[in-house]
Amino acid sequence: MSRESKTIQSAQLSVHPRLRRCLQRYADRPSESEPAAHTVQSFAQVRPWLESGQSLILDSGCGTAESSRWLADQYPDHLILAVDQSAHRLYQAGLPDGHLAVRQGNLILIRADVTGFCQLMRRCGLRVDRHMILYPNPWPKARHxxxxxxxxxxxxxxxxxxxxxxxxxxxxxxxxxxxxxxxxHLGSRVEVRPLRNPTPVTAFERKYYNSGHILYQVNASVPKSLHSAAQ
Ligand SMILES: C[S@@+](CC[C@H](N)C(=O)[O-])C[C@H]1O[C@@H](n2cnc3c(N)ncnc32)[C@H](O)[C@@H]1O
Incomplete structure (x- = not known):
């Protein structure tokens, strides 16, 4: 099956012309926004687990947490933080209605906005061994x-x-x-690589792969100096 023509439909065909300006603006004026109240509440609920000393892995925008469960199996000594803002998706994953978080073995399902959640983790000096961002909403319209x-x-x-x-x-x-x-941010070149013949670990990965899309992967190690500089 040819994967060449299957992709997201967008009028934007290359890197957004305003992206570099955005980065410069954020560097000149770092954000002072506060996380949403529900994210603060979720974070407070799970914080004792995060600070227990166990190594952490974050699955941002985990959806129905298929990848989070896969990670929980692959890394039994780690605590997997499965974060999503959608109560509906997390309910399908096993988060009871009306709850902000639930722990199941080495997996914690957490309802929160990931940007605010990461801001709170950074403020507390917490760091995860791996941070997975799998098939984020693409927002293909240039104005978004x-x-x-x-x-x-x-x-x-x-x-x-x-x-x-x-x-x-x-x-x-x-x-x-x-x-x-x-x-x-890292000061060194990060490459995009095609993800060939994956064994899908998320619902979206399976959907896109089975319908013939090319999949891309970007990963990088983040030096400790960047973490320390943020304290
Ligand atoms: C396209 S789905 C991908 C889900 C899953 N990672 C997968 O590959 O099957 C994107 C997910 O990100 C979640 N999401 C989008 N923005 C978010 C945010 N700011 N905070 C938390 N979750 C977010 C959505 O609710 C949705 O479940």
């Missing part, structure tokens, strides 16, 4: 640039709390932008 994680004012916190960060997407432009922003 700032809704993409890498163009969000708090993306620097999403990087700083990570030792390894990985994004997977079926939109080449998103992958290129993500790599560009990581390169900007």
């Amino acid at each position: 640039l700032q809704r993409r994680y890498h163009a969000h004012p708090l993306f620097a916190d999403m990087i700083r709390i990570s030792k390894l960060i990985e994004c997977r997407t079926n939109w080449a432009v998103y992958a290129e932008e993500f790599a560009l922003v990581l390169s900007y």
Whole structure:
């Protein structure tokens, strides 16, 4: 099956012309926004677990948490933080109605906005061994640039709390932008790589792969100096 023509439909065919200006603006004027009240509440609920000393892995925008369960199996000595803002998706994953968080073995399902959650982790000096961002909402309309994680004012916190960060997407432009922003923060070139013949670990990965899309992967190690500089 040819994967060449299957991709996200967007009028934006390359890196957004305003992306670099956004990065400069955030560097000149770091965000002073406060996380949403429900994210603060969720974070407070899980904080004792996060600070227990167990190594952490964050699955940002986990959806129905298929990848989080896979991670929980792969890394039994780690605590997996499965964060999503959708009560509906987390309910399908096993979060009881009306709850903000639930722990199941080494997996914690958490309802929160990931940008605010990462901001709170950074403020508490917490760092995760791996940070997975799998098939984030692409926001393919050019005018929605700032809704993409890498163009969000708090993306620097999403990087700083990570030792390894990985994004997977079926939109080449998103992958290129993500790599560009990581390169900007890390000061070294980050490449986009095709993800060939994956054994799908998320519902979206399976859907896109089975319908013939090319999948892209961007990952990088984040130096400790970046984390320390943020304290
Ligand atoms: C396209 S789905 C991908 C879900 C899953 N990672 C997968 O690959 O199957 C994107 C997910 O990100 C969640 N999401 C989007 N923005 C978010 C945010 N700011 N905070 C938390 N979750 C968010 C959505 O609710 C949705 O479940």
